[in-house]
Amino acid sequence: GFGGHMRSMLRHCPPKPSQVCGTVGAMGRIKKLALGIGVLAGVSVVIDSRAAAHQARLLRNHFRFPAEETGFSPELVADLPEPVQRYFLHAIAPGTPLARSVRLTISGRMRPRPDAAHLDLTAKETLAPPLGMVWEARTAMGPIPFHIVDCHFQGAGRIEGRVAGLLAVMRGDGIHISRSSRHRVAIEATWVPSTLLPQHGTAWTAVDDDLIRYEITIDGEAIPVMLRIDGEGRVGEATMERYGDVNVPDYQLIPYGYAAVAEAEFGGYTVPSRLVGGWWYGSDDYDEDGASEFIIEDAIY
Numbered sequence: 001g002f003g004g005h006m007r008s009m010l011r012h013c014p015p016k017p018s019q020v021c022g023t024v025g026a027m028g029r030i031k032k033l034a035l036g037i038g039v040l041a042g043v044s045v046v047i048d049s050r051a052a053a054h055q056a057r058l059l060r061n062h063f064r065f066p067a068e069e070t071g072f073s074p075e076l077v078a079d080l081p082e083p084v085q086r087y088f089l090h091a092i093a094p095g096t097p098l099a100r101s102v103r104l105t106i107s108g109r110m111r112p113r114p115d116a117a118h119l120d121l122t123a124k125e126t127l128a129p130p131l132g133m134v135w136e137a138r139t140a141m142g143p144i145p146f147h148i149v150d151c152h153f154q155g156a157g158r159i160e161g162r163v164a165g166l167l168a169v170m171r172g173d174g175i176h177i178s179r180s181s182r183h184r185v186a187i188e189a190t191w192v193p194s195t196l197l198p199q200h201g202t203a204w205t206a207v208d209d210d211l212i213r214y215e216i217t218i219d220g221e222a223i224p225v226m227l228r229i230d231g232e233g234r235v236g237e238a239t240m241e242r243y244g245d246v247n248v249p250d251y252q253l254i255p256y257g258y259a260a261v262a263e264a265e266f267g268g269y270t271v272p273s274r275l276v277g278g279w280w281y282g283s284d285d286y287d288e289d290g291a292s293e294f295i296i297e298d299a300i301y
Helices: 002-012 017-062 082-091 175-191
Strands: 102-110 119-128 132-141 144-153 156-163 167-173 203-208 211-218 221-229 235-244 252-266 269-279 292-300
Touching: 017 119, 017 132, 017 144, 082 203, 082 211, 082 221, 082 269, 119 175, 132 175, 144 175, 156 175, 167 175, 175 211, 175 221, 175 235, 175 252, 175 269, 235 269, 252 292
Parallel strands: none
Antiparallel strands: 102 119, 102 292, 119 132, 132 144, 144 156, 156 167, 203 211, 211 221, 221 235, 235 252, 252 269, 269 292
């Protein structure tokens, strides 16, 4: 073959020193070029990751608002149906400043897709309903650390995953992602009960004695969420129809929610602190073994 002919030519016609030097020089230039490309690629990855981290910090700061000077009082919910009053009187202690945002510290586990194993994670979330949120999580896929940023800002949702916080290997945005993240903000507003007061435009109804419904408007879309409460006003579960494409061929409204296994008090707010649920919650297609589980370790209002 071609390789045999080349070896024969070199054996019978030894190359001149200048030819050898030329070959070695060419190889050296190729190695330098490859090294230069590698360095540029590495620098590009670092610059891109730093820009993403800077953007996350900006969003984190953007969604941190000081609480209103007004403290919570029963008079603020006196015109609401009794079950809704019961929820608020349990969720917010009298005199507590009305928070506009919260900074959550979270641990838990979730499946990145239905056929995958659970991933343990820790996360920080800054949430300011109805404006948006930024969720910054750390997990690992085997030995590989993986960072995820999920945010909703100025009507647009975006999710990004990076290996070790550097190389972006997953990105999603557009109208479908935006609507899904908008719905996420709506159901997670239960971690900032003060933002759900009727004075802020949230509409409340009582379906029955232990089932209440709120409708929060985000980016012009009125989004309903159902809360099941007990006789003390404690949330037992939250459910909604969330826009997504989990186990379906195209985006659509899908049952979504969680059971509140435990609750905790943070700075005058009593909120669900251990949640088990996810997509298809409450339906025949809900997979209990594949459910996500999150624990609110801390909440700063």
